[in-house]
Amino acid sequence: MTLLRMIAIHLLAVLVGTVLVSIANTHVDLQALARIGAEIPFAVRLDASLRDLQGFAPTxxxxxxVGFSIAFPAAGWIAALLGGGIWRPVGFSLAGAVAVMVMITSITLVYRELLGSTITPIAASRELGGLVTLSAGGLIAGLLFAWLKPASR
Incomplete structure (x- = not known):
């Protein structure tokens, strides 16, 4: 596989993960508002998603x-040690999900420990269900990466 194709597959996984995590972030937050009685029409959900794609997605x-650049090679190496096969998609999927979890948890810890802040900078991750929902975007991105990248020999 050419280096250019490998980079393109990696960037596509990053882009897909970014879009999915950003949209999940928007809707976890909006769903929290809906649970307390706010009515959120489709147009508002769409507008909020687009605004998050503009504001949150670049960061x-x-x-x-960075996270996938560390997680995917590690997952590939571990999957190869385990014999490849089913371990490739499982490994890359878990690597994508864990990369998102580690990134979000790290951001929260930096705010808490280094900045002395009590806020959760990514509100959707306040509860475990929200963090898992956000991590699903990384899981899908990892699965896409495994699907598009041929196994090493």
Whole structure:
């Protein structure tokens, strides 16, 4: 596989992960508002998603670029040690999800420990269900990466 194709597959996974995590972030937050009685029409959900793609996604893209650049090679190496096969898609999927979890948890810890802040900078991750929902975007991106990248020999 050419280096250019490998980079393109990696960037596509980062882009897909960015879009999915950003949209998940928007809707976890909006769903919290809906649970307390706010009516949120489709047009508002769409507008909020587009605004998050403009505002949150650029930073998220940079973070996922770094996170996936560490997680995917590690997953590939571990999958190869385990014999490949089903371990490739499982490994890359878990690597994508864990990369998102680590990134979001790290951001929260930096705010808390280094800045002395009590806020959760990514509100959707306040509860475990929200963090898992956001991580699903990384999981899908990892699965896409495994699907598009041929196995090493």
């Amino acid at each position: 998220l893209l940079a973070l996922l670029l």
